[in-house]
Amino acid sequence: MTPPCPHPTKSRYATLEAATRAAHRVTHQAGLPLRPYECPCTWWHLTKTPAAPVPNAADATLADIQRLASLPDIDFREVVAEDARGEGAPGDRAALRHHLNLTRWKRQLGQLQGDLNQQYGERKGDKSLATHDWRKRAAGYGDNLALRLSECRRLKAEAHADLLRKHAFRKHDAEVAAAAGATVQEMRRHAGEIAIDRLIRAHQPEFRTYLAEAYAELGITLPDRVRRHLPAGTEAAPVDEESAS
Ligand SMILES: [Zn+2]
Known part of the structure; x- marks a missing residue:
């Protein structure tokens, strides 16, 4: 399921923290500014290419979030596909990362991966130049889908932890108040x-x-x-x- 690494000769790090430490070390020793990035192969590598700005849920307006949530599946999936290509309206891309849209985002990413795999299957054994070109583009797109999926999973885990934390302190406060005979x-x-x-x-x-x-x-x-x-x-x-x- 995990795509092969496009840069198998690069050093790999299991976590962002480990990659960040290594980046600092290299930057200091060699004077070469490096930054960690997540690879479709699920490891972290270092690169000197500056980061493309990552959309953030905090930048989405309430209208963005609600508009995206009310889109029919076919349009929602187009937003997901565009985002995977690094395109699309900033408001849409930020709203995609809001916790209300995460589950649907994840499902659509899974469907896009399924579609891609099906197309690989249909073109299996096809040695034409057109298909050769298609495979090259499809590989990059598949890598991006895998990256978005891992980002989506991470955001879902964060949202879940946040919810548990809120539940926990609400319950705690209610108990303390009840013991004091107050609200x-x-x-x-x-x-x-x-x-x-x-x-x-x-x-x-x-x-x-x-x-x-x-x-x-x-x-x-x-x-x-x-x-x-x-x-x-x-x-x-x-x-x-x-x-x-
Ligand atoms: Zn890799």
């Missing part, structure tokens, strides 16, 4: 109140100044206990400027 919302509000109290105590003079200004703006009289503690030089300035003149 999670009440506890969050309480935490906010505690923080505001501490902030006020840590910045008393500043707080009193703001309070005096707010009283003045609203045109009500500042209580003596606040006025007494205003920082030196601060006046509980009366809003009515005519009375000062």
Whole structure:
């Protein structure tokens, strides 16, 4: 199932981390800037070619994500095929990587691989020049499909881990709140109140100044206990400027 390596003589690394370490080493020793890249053979190699920008789910707008999700299969598959060739609208390519579209992306990649394999089968034994050309292009395309599939699997695993983490802390918080006889919302509000109290105590003079200004703006009289503690030089300035003149 795994395509053969297009560069079997290159050093191979099992993980991105190992490849990154090797890249740093070579870059330092030989002054040759190298970067790791994932090969269709599932290993990591090093290259001096700069990376093509990788689409990121975070760049997709909600409209992108919903538009892609509502496409019929035939159009969705076209987006998947274009992305595998490094083409297509940036919004579509980013939305493809959003967790809502990952399962469908994976399924369509599998179908495109199946189609490709079927075409290989149909052209088996065909020694014409046209088929020779086709095989060369098809090999590159097949490599890209394999790479996208591995990217998709990685994103799916990340999305799954993220979901588990969210479930875990929601459950934990609900238990803590229930033990305290409150809801999670009440506890969050309480935490906010505690923080505001501490902030006020840590910045008393500043707080009193703001309070005096707010009283003045609203045109009500500042209580003596606040006025007494205003920082030196601060006046509980009366809003009515005519009375000062
Ligand atoms: Zn390889």
